Amino acid sequence: MAKLEYDANGRLLFTEEMRQEYTILVPQMAPYHFEYLVTAMQTEGLNAELLRTTDYALINEGMKYSHNDICIPAMLVIGQFIDAIKKKGIDKHKVALIITQTGGGCRASNYIKLLRKALRKAKLEFVPVISLNANGLEKNPGFKLTPRLLHKLHDAIVLGDLMMNLINQTRPYEKKPGDVQTLKAAIDIRLQSYFNHNSLFTWGRLKKEIAEILARFQALDLTTESKPKVGVVGEIYVKYSPLGNNHLEQTLEDEGVEVVTPPIYDFFLYSFDSRAHDIKRYGGPKKEYWILKLLVWYVEIRREKIRKAMRAAGFQAPIAYKKLKSLIKGVIDVGTHTGEGWLLTAEMIDLIQHGAPNIVCTQPFGCLPNHIAGKGMFKKIKSLYPESNIVAIDYDTSASRINQLNRINLMVSNAFRNMKERS
C-alpha cells in the first residue's frame, strides 16, 4: 500500500506510487467533455474513472458533509465523491479524487478546500485530492501536467464542444430516433484509439479526426422542419451537468426545441483572459500577462480552424472568443469576471444575435455572480434586444422540479409563439 506523504503545509500528496496503485475518481461535470477527459487521462498512465452515478443517495451525502447553504455544484460534487467511496467493493485506501480549481472571487474557488473538509468529517482524510488547474496551484508528484497530457486535455475539450454542438444541431431533427446516439457511440469508440498515441504535435491527426466526424454527421438523415432554438447559459456546473440541472437538455428537446449550449472552452479562455485583464488594469507581473495572452491566442488559432470546418460542412459554428468579448461593449465591463462574469452576459447576447433569443439562464440558488451578470443584466439585454425571451432557473437540492418545468414551459411556449409570428 502506498505511503501517505504530505507537503510542508500538511496537504496530502498524490504520489508516484499512488499513481500506479490508485484509481482517480472524476466527478461528472459535463458529460460531453468529461468522457474524453477521462479517456485522455487513461492513455497517459492515470487510472481515472468517471463517476456516472445519478441516484438520490449522493444528494444526502452532500448535504451531510457540506454546509447546507453552499451552492448545489459543491454539494453534488462532494456528495458524488463520498457516495462513490462509500460504495461496496471500493478499496477506500486505493482511491484519489480530482477536481478542477478555477480561482477568482467566487466561492467556487473554495470547492477543493470544502471537499477536503468533507473528507475529514467523513473520516476519509487519507484520500488524496488532486487539483486540476492551469495556474500551477497545488503540485503533486504523481500527477504532472506533461505537455502531452495538456495537449490531450485540450483535444478532449475541443472534441467535447464539437460533439455537443453537432448533436444539439442534429438530434432534434433525426428521422429515425436514436440515429444520433448510435453515431455518437461509434465516434466515441474511434476517439478511444485517437487518444491512444504518443506524439506531441497532433494537429494533423486532430484535423483528420474532425473531418471524419463532420462527414458522418453530414451523412445523417434529417428532417427540414424548423424548431425554435433555446440557448442554455449560466453557472458552469449547472449549465452542463444533467445531475445539476435536472436533465435540462433532455427536458428542452422533449419540449420540441433545438438546444444551443455555448462551448465550454470559452470559459477556460475567459479564465486566463481575466487574469491577464487584472494585471493590466490593476498592476501585476508583465510576463504572466503575455503568457496568458499568448495561450488564448494559440488556442483560438486552432479553434478557428475547427469552426471553419464546421461552417464548411453546413453546421452552425460558435463565434470566436474575441468576437464574443466584443459583444458586451456598453452592456457590462470586461472587469466583471467573478464566477462566469461578463462571459454569461456575452453568451446571452451571442445567442440572441444568432437565432436563439430564447434562453434558460441556469444558476445555483444563491449564486452571487449570477445576481450581477445574469439576472442583473436581463433588463439591459431586453431593452437592446426586445425579442429576447429569457428565463432564470434556480437549481437547488430542495427546489421542486415542477416549478422549474413550469417556468421553462412558459419560455418555450413564448418561443413557439414568437417563431410563428415571425414566419
Place this chain on the structure above:
Amino acid sequence: MKTYRVGIDIGSTTIKVVVLDEQDTIVHKSYERHMSSISESLKRMFETLRDKFGDQKMHFNFTGSAGLSLAKNIGAQFTQEVISATSALRFHVTDIDVCIELGGEDAKIIFFDGANVEQRMNGTCAGGTGAFIDQMASLLDTDAAGVNELAKNYEKIHDIASRCGVFAKTDIQPLLNQGARKEDIAASIFQAIVNQTVAGLSQGRKIKGRVAFLGGPLTFASELRKRFIEYLKLENVFMPENGEVFVAFGAALEAKEVRLSIADVIENIKNYRKRHKAGMRKTIEPLFKDDADYQTFKERHNLSQVKTGDLASYEGNAYLGIDAGSTTTKMVLISEDNELLYSFYAHNRGNPVALVRKALLAFYEKLPEKVILKKAFSTGYGEELIKHAFHLDGSEVETICHYNAAKHFNDRVSFVIDIGGQDMKCFKVENGVITSIVLNEACSSGCGSFIETFSESLGYEIADFAELAVKARAPVDLGSRCTVFMNSSVKQAQSEAAKTEDISAGLAVSVVKNALYKVIRAHDVTEEYGDQILVQGGTFNNDAVLRAFERETGVNVTRPSIAGLMGAYGAALLAKEAARPHNHSTMLSSHALNTFTYSAKGAVCNKCENKCPLTVNIFGDGKKYISGNRCEKGAGIKISYDELPNLYLYKYDKLMQYQPDPEKTYQKTVGLPLVLNMYENLPFWQPFFDALGLKTIYSERSTKKLYETGQDSIPSDTICYPAKLVHGHIESLVKRNPDFIFYPNMPYNILEKIYADNHYNCPVVAHYPEVIEANMTHVDLSDYKQPYLTFNDKKKFVETVYRMIKSYCKTSKKNIAQAYDIGMESFKAFRKDVQQEGERALQYALDHDLNTLVLAGRPYHIDPEVNHGIPKLIRSLNVVLISEDAISHLAEQETVAVLNQWTYHTRLYDTAKVIAGLSPRVNLVQLVSFGCGLDAITADEVKDVLEANNKLYTQIKIDEISNLGAVNIRLRSLLSTMNKEAKTYGEA
C-alpha cells in the same frame, strides 16, 4: 355537431374548470379546493361533466403548474398558465397595461406593451402567496376570508419582512405574542404580499396604467386589492367577471388540439395514477418496517415517564411554570418533589394573554386550598408580557428553562434538541455546563407549525396526521431548505398523486433533516454531541418525527412523556429554586383575574432614528407594558449606557463625521451612496474628493422607507438586503442632484495580512455598480460614474480617476496623486482609530468585569437599517460590543482550512483566533446577511476555529426582518451560558 372546449386549471390548491360553447359563452364552470387529492377531485369533476353533457368528445386543455405532467401523460393539450391568462385577458379587454396574478403557489406579472408582452414569474424563494395567506390565517385563528375581514379595520401597518412566507412569519409571530392587534397584522400581511410582488417581479418596470387583478387571493380578498391600489397609486383597475376561473377560461379559448371523450379521459387519469405509483417520485425508505416495528418503538419510548402526583390530594408547596411559546401556551404545576401535579397545553390562537387568563382561571378552580403557590415563572416568546400582565414572580429565557428540565430527566444528558412550532433549539452539555447553543436562523423557522397547519388544511387533527406517517410505505422526499420549498415540493407530490401518508412521513423526515443539516450542521451527531440525547418540544410528539430523527442519527434517544411541556416544566423548576421560605407568589388571584382587562395599542418610539414600532399593552390596573422596542429607551426606562464601548455605534458616528467643510468653496459636487464598502472606504473618499475641490454629498440614511423607494428596480430577489438597499440610496442621491454620482467597482480590497491567499471583495460588493446602471434606467444616470478601481496600485488608480474626472473638474494627475495620499492617510488613521477603540473596549470590559460580544460581520453591518438595532439591543443588555475589524489586527491566523481570499473574511478568521485566546467572558457572534453565499464557507470555518478552542459559536442571520424577538432570546441564552461558564471557570 358542436364541440365544447374545456379549460381545466389545476393549481397548487384548487381546480378550476370552464366549458365554452362555439360562441365562447361559458356553459359550465366550477372552482374547488382539491385538498391534495388531485386525481380524486378530477375524477369527480369529470363525472359532473359527463352527467351534464353526456359522454361526448370535447377539446380538453389543461393549464396550471400541477396540470403539466398530467396533461402530457394522458395525451391532452397543455397551455402554460401565463399564456392562458394572456389569452383570456386579450379576449376581454385590449387596453390592459399590466396584469398581476397571484395564485396559491406562484405570482406572475404580465406587462403589455403593444405586441410586446413580457411575462414574469416569481423566483423559487418567494413562492406560495395563497398558501402564505392560509398559513397566516391559521396563526390568527381564522381563514383566508377572516384575514380579509380583519384587515378592514386596521389602524397601522407593521413592517413585515416580505422576502417569503417563512420570513414574514418570523416577524408576525413575535408581534402576536407581544399583543399587537390582529387587524393591524392582517393588513400588514397583505402589505407584505404587495411588497413581495413589487420587489420580486417589477424589476425596473413600473406597474402603472390600467392594471388587471387575477387569481384567487386577488379575487377574494378586497383588502389585498386595496393595498395594491394604494401602494401603487392605481386609478384604473380591471377585475374580470369570473376572476377565479379566469385562467381556465383562457385555457378553454386555446383548446383545439385533441378531441377526447370524457370516458377516455377518466380512464387515462386512472392509469396515470397507477403509473405514478410505480415511481418517478423521489421516495425514501418507510419509517417503520411493519406494525411490530412500530410497537417495539412505542414501548421503548413509553418508558420515559415523568413522575406525576394527584393535585386533588396534594398538600404543601407548589410551583408554576408558564411557557408562552410562539404558537402554543403551556403550563405546568410541580410539587416539592418535582412531581407533575397539573398541566395545560393549548394553541394561543394569536392571543396569548387571553389564553393564559383563561387557563389560570381554570387552574384556580382546580387548585385545592391546601396547596400553596410559592412561585410562578414564565418563559418563551411571551415571557415578559405574561410576567407583567399576571404579576408573576420571575421569568427566564427559554433555553435555560429547557436545559433545566432536560437535566432533570437525565443528569448525564449530553445533548438536547427541542423542536417547537417556530424555533429549534439545541444545546450541548459538558460537565453540567451548556457549552454550545444552536438556534435555527430564519430560513428554518416554523417547521414544526408547518406540519400542523398543513395537516389542518387537509382536515386532519395533527395526531391523526402523524399516525398516518407511521403506515407510509413510500415517503416522498420533500427537500429540507425551508417550508416554502417544502410546500412547493408537497404540491408537486400531490400533482403526482402521492398518498397523504407518504407526504406526512416525508414532512417528518424533511423537518428532521432541516434540523440536522441546517441547524445543528452535524454529520455525526453522537460523535460530536454524545449519545445521551434528549428530544423535546411539541413537534417531537409526532412519532414520525421522532423515528426520522433516530434513523437519521442512528441513535436511540429519550423523549420525555412531557416533551411538549419541557419549557414550562423547566420554568417551574426554576421557580422552585427561587422560592424563599416565607414568600408566596405575587401572581394575580382568581378574583383579580375575573376583573382583569387588557388592551393594546400601537405607537412609534421617537427616541432615535430606528423608530421602533411599539405595542403598548395596558392592563386593567393601569400598569403598562411596552414591547417592540430595541433598547431601554423605548421601554421608558432611563438608564445611560453611553459609557459602554460599542464599536458599531462608535464606527457609525465616526463615519458620519467625514463631511465637507462648510466654510470652503468647492468647484463641483460628487454624490456618494452610503452603501456596502462605502461604510469602510468613506474615510478615503471624502478627504480625497475634498482635496480635489469636490464637495461630497451623501445619500440619506438607510430606512425601510428608503429601501421601498428603490425596491421596484431590484433584479434579483434572493440577493442580500445590503445590496437591495443600494437602489434606494441611488434614488435618494439622484434627488440631491450632485454634479456626478460616484460608485466604483472594486473587485480587489486591500491586502491586510500577508498570509491571506488573496484580497477580493465579494462579487456583490465588487460589481453592484454594474447592476445599478443596468437596472435603474428610470432615473437619469448620465452622470453616474462606476470606474474599476483598486487602492493597491497608485499609478493605475490615478490614471483611471483622471480619465473619469477630467470632464467634471480642472485637475491634473499630480493633484490626484496627492489627493490619493491624503485619502490613504485618512483611511489608515480611521482604521487605526477603530483598532484602538477595539483594544480600549476589551480593556474596559476587563476593568469593569463586563461581558463582551464581538459581533463579527462586514463593515456595512454598522448601518442601523441593516443590523436592525442589534448593537443597541446588546448595549441594553449591559454588554461591551466590538466589531470584527477592531480586533482582527491582534491575531495571526495563518492557516485556515478554506481558501482565505476575501479581505473582510480574513478579518473574520483572525477575529475568531483572537477570541479563542480570551476569557469565557468574551464571545463571538457572527452576523450573516441572508443570501450571502460566501458566509456558507466562513460560518463553518469560524465555527471550527472557535470550537477547536472550546468557544461558543453563535450566528445571527439578518435580512429585511426587523423583529428582534428571536435575536433577543439567542443573545440572552448566550449571555446566560457565558455567566455560568465564567463562574465555573472562576471556581476551577
